[in-house]
Amino acid sequence: MGMFDTVVFPKPIKCVTCGKLHLDVQTKQFDKTMTSYKVGDIVPTNVIHGVIEEILSCDHGSEGEKYYFDQKCYFVIWHGILIEVAGNIDKAKNKLELFGVGDLFFLYQALFKERNDFQAKYRRLKSWVKSYREFEQLSKEEQQRIRSEDRELKDIGYIDLLPYLSEENPLLSFLEELEESDLSDKTLLF
Numbered sequence: 001m002g003m004f005d006t007v008v009f010p011k012p013i014k015c016v017t018c019g020k021l022h023l024d025v026q027t028k029q030f031d032k033t034m035t036s037y038k039v040g041d042i043v044p045t046n047v048i049h050g051v052i053e054e055i056l057s058c059d060h061g062s063e064g065e066k067y068y069f070d071q072k073c074y075f076v077i078w079h080g081i082l083i084e085v086a087g088n089i090d091k092a093k094n095k096l097e098l099f100g101v102g103d104l105f106f107l108y109q110a111l112f113k114e115r116n117d118f119q120a121k122y123r124r125l126k127s128w129v130k131s132y133r134e135f136e137q138l139s140k141e142e143q144q145r146i147r148s149e150d151r152e153l154k155d156i157g158y159i160d161l162l163p164y165l166s167e168e169n170p171l172l173s174f175l176e177e178l179e180e181s182d183l184s185d186k187t188l189l190f
Ligand SMILES: [Zn+2]
Pocket: 015, 016, 017, 018, 019, 020, 058, 059, 060, 061
């Protein structure tokens, strides 16, 4: 079975034939492990520094009936890091030539924010699941008390569960809300 990776474009690339905006491209240029790469990621390739050509397939409005392979896009690799996906070779070469440590710092900042968000979400999820598991092991009476206005001071550990307990699937509801939130600036609160 053919495996591939996906490269997500920093901004959409327009099909020159039909105008469709493409958000990403599938590629077999890397490890083919169904990984999604975006600008800022280190990519597994032998090209340490240069431009990799890839074909952007498009159905040109045929709604998936037929695919055309008449356009290219270019992965720009700077010291092993994907720094841009360009729609034409000149832009790609230009980016490679002009990219410097200052630009790298902006990529790093974005990644750092993403890392903080992920860490904070993981910690919140871990603590929520732990409370939920404990809650599930309580007797029906205790659970009822925690859900009601009669909850006691010792029930404070379950306070994060309360907004979700009336949902059909509390964990799923919590996860959905967590995924939508941005905790990148709140790392230190947990
Ligand atoms: Zn097209």
